Amino acid sequence: MENTISIIPKPNSIVQIEGSFTLNDSTRIVIVNNLKTLKPIAEHNASHLRTVTGYPFELATSSKKKDNSIILMLDDKLKRLGKEGYQLTVTQKSVTIKAPSTVGVFYGMQSLYQLFPPEVEKNERVVDADWSISCVTIEDKPRFPWRGMHLDVGRHFAPVEFVKKYINLLASYKMNTFHWHLTEDQGWRIEIKKYPKLTEVGSKRKETMGDSTPYGGFYTQEEIKEVVRYAKEHFITIVPEIEMPGHALAALTAYPEFSCTGGPFEVGTTWGVFDDVYCAGNENTFKFLKDVLSEVIPLFPGKFFHIGGDECPKERWKKCPKCQSRIKKNKLKNEHRLQSYFVQRIERFLRSKGKRLVGWDEILEGGLAPGATVMSWRGTAGGIAAAKANHDVIMTTTSHCYFDYYQAKPDSEPKAIGGFLPIEKVYAYEPVPAVLKPKQAKHILGAQGNVWTEYMPNTKHVEYMVLPRLLAMSEVVWSAKKQRNFEDFSKRLNEHYKRFTYRGYNFRAPK
Numbered sequence: 046m047e048n049t050i051s052i053i054p055k056p057n058s059i060v061q062i063e064g065s066f067t068l069n070d071s072t073r074i075v076i077v078n079n080l081k082t083l084k085p086i087a088e089h090n091a092s093h094l095r096t097v098t099g100y101p102f103e104l105a106t107s108s109k110k111k112d113n114s115i116i117l118m119l120d121d122k123l124k125r126l127g128k129e130g131y132q133l134t135v136t137q138k139s140v141t142i143k144a145p146s147t148v149g150v151f152y153g154m155q156s157l158y159q160l161f162p163p164e165v166e167k168n169e170r171v172v173d174a175d176w177s178i179s180c181v182t183i184e185d186k187p188r189f190p191w192r193g194m195h196l197d198v199g200r201h202f203a204p205v206e207f208v209k210k211y212i213n214l215l216a217s218y219k220m221n222t223f224h225w226h227l228t229e230d231q232g233w234r235i236e237i238k239k240y241p242k243l244t245e246v247g248s249k250r251k252e253t254m255g256d257s258t259p260y261g262g263f264y265t266q267e268e269i270k271e272v273v274r275y276a277k278e279h280f281i282t283i284v285p286e287i288e289m290p291g292h293a294l295a296a297l298t299a300y301p302e303f304s305c306t307g308g309p310f311e312v313g314t315t316w317g318v319f320d321d322v323y324c325a326g327n328e329n330t331f332k333f334l335k336d337v338l339s340e341v342i343p344l345f346p347g348k349f350f351h352i353g354g355d356e357c358p359k360e361r362w363k364k365c366p367k368c369q370s371r372i373k374k375n376k377l378k379n380e381h382r383l384q385s386y387f388v389q390r391i392e393r394f395l396r397s398k399g400k401r402l403v404g405w406d407e408i409l410e411g412g413l414a415p416g417a418t419v420m421s422w423r424g425t426a427g428g429i430a431a432a433k434a435n436h437d438v439i440m441t442t443t444s445h446c447y448f449d450y451y452q453a454k455p456d457s458e459p460k461a462i463g464g465f466l467p468i469e470k471v472y473a474y475e476p477v478p479a480v481l482k483p484k485q486a487k488h489i490l491g492a493q494g495n496v497w498t499e500y501m502p503n504t505k506h507v508e509y510m511v512l513p514r515l516l517a518m519s520e521v522v523w524s525a526k527k528q529r530n531f532e533d534f535s536k537r538l539n540e541h542y543k544r545f546t547y548r549g550y551n552f553r554a555p556k
Contacts, residue, residue: 051538052156052159052160052183052537053159053534054219057185059181061179064179064180066140066177068094068098069176070100070101071100071113073114074115074117082147083147086117087104097164111139112139115157118150119144120132121145126186127186129190130184131143131150132153133157133181133185134183135179136180147280155217157178160178160181166543189489189491189492192220192221192519193491193492194493195226196224196498197495198234198498199227199228199231199288200231200499201501214511215281215515219523220522222281222491223282224283224286225284227264227287230293231295232249233248234262235263235266235269240300247295248295253502254315269344282347282349287341287351289354290387291322292318293322298312303323303330304323305322305361305364322361324368325368326366326368350402351402352395354408356407357384359384371383384407385410388408389415392416392417402416409430413431418436418437420438420439420441421442422446439489441494444466450462450465451463451465459506462497468513472517472521472534473531476492492521492522494515494518508552513541
């Protein structure tokens with residue numbers, strides 16, 4: 046009977062009881078308390094269950110008769126489960142989801158869906174289905190507060206509808222952070238009203254890797270707001286990334302005066318790292334970036350803001366009179382210290398706006414900004430150094446977290462950037478380096494999977510690279526370490542392939 050429970054990520058505690066609960070045409074959803082916050086969850090799920098079952102699924106507020114009901118309620122007595130934990134109880138008479146906060150009820154509902162047959166994921170009525178689920182008691186809470194997935198829309202653009210579809214997928218597997226990589230050498234993807242050429246010029250490239258085909262795309266601020274609203278409904282925080290001081294060629298093509306040489310430039314048409322970066326010696330560069338950030342910050346209510354900070358060549362700075370003057374004036378040792386100066390200025394600005402700076406681990410070079418959070422991607426060394434210095438860390442090493450790597454031998458797979466990352470290796474990831482002491486280990490906020498799209502020209506390709514590896518990552522960041530077992534995970538995963546199909550996702554099927 047244990048095999049009938051295929052929930053991913055695996056809950057902390059599952060106790061199965063004899064019997065089952067079955068939906069029928071009089072099953073209701075009952076909201077016991079906190080009507081205002083729980084009603085949107087109830088309405089959304091009632092709507093879907095009506096579609097797939099054909100039953101009316103009436104909504105009711107607290108009543109004495111709770112048999113044949115899915116009951117939603119907040120319960121202060123469950124505070125031990127933390128903000129995101131929940132308790133899900135299925136008896137022969139009813140289903141009850143209790144949690145200390147609204148997000149916990151949402152996650153309890155995700156687990157409930159996974160107790161139903163995969164057909165529950167369809168967006169049409171399923172005739173003659175058996176809507177029975179096993180009686181069970183689940184108590185659950187996440188291991189890490191940062192459970193993330195990333196998407197690079199700079200190399201290849203993703204339309205709003207796909208971004209929503211991606212967010213929906215993340216929420217189903219209890220991921221709570223979407224890292225949206227919005228600017229690159231090959232394309233600037235977010236409207237900035239004060240600097241319209243960023244999208245008029247910077248969002249378009251004349252070709253991609255010699256294909257002679259113009260390419261472009263960007264989001265208006267209204268579209269960004271729409272996506273942020275959608276993410277909020279799914280209890281996902283979006284962390285935007287505006288790259289600096291490197292990976293800035295698209296912006297410099299639009300506004301070459303913020304470079305060291307003055308250009309002219311063209312938006313990147315090939316992949317790689319380019320020498321032309323923002324001029325760190327030009328005061329107007331900082332004014333420009335603060336203006337840009339001042340438009341972006343209000344769009345994203347989350348507390349974290351990503352500024353990149355990775356792969357910034359120093360060649361232009363070494364020859365730039367303004368940059369050299371800045372180094373001399375501020376008594377900086379070298380160009381690495383100049384990058385640290387750059388990042389620290391931006392960090393202070395973000396802090397003044399109530400945001401916490403996040404950057405790739407290169408921001409450690411030359412000295413770390415006081416309130417910075419480090420994303421450790423080039424192995425674990427950056428994360429270890431940052432945690433030992435009492436800085437928060439998100440682990441996202443290339444070895445286990447880069448979903449642009451091949452999932453199997455290249456001759457049997459769509460083109461990828463290189464590398465090899467099978468699902469079992471993702472699943473084996475341990476975000477907390479063993480060398481950290483318990484106090485230091487608390488600075489590891491969690492981990493995330495990264496999706497760089499150089500070789501993902503369309504969204505179907507993105508889905509293929511993400512699925513099913515996302516599910517392995519979700520269990521890494523949610524489930525207790527002692528709960529994880531790859532053989533058990535693989536058995537549970539088998540049912541989810543049907544779910545992907547019913548939801549219209551492309552995925553790598555087991556071979």
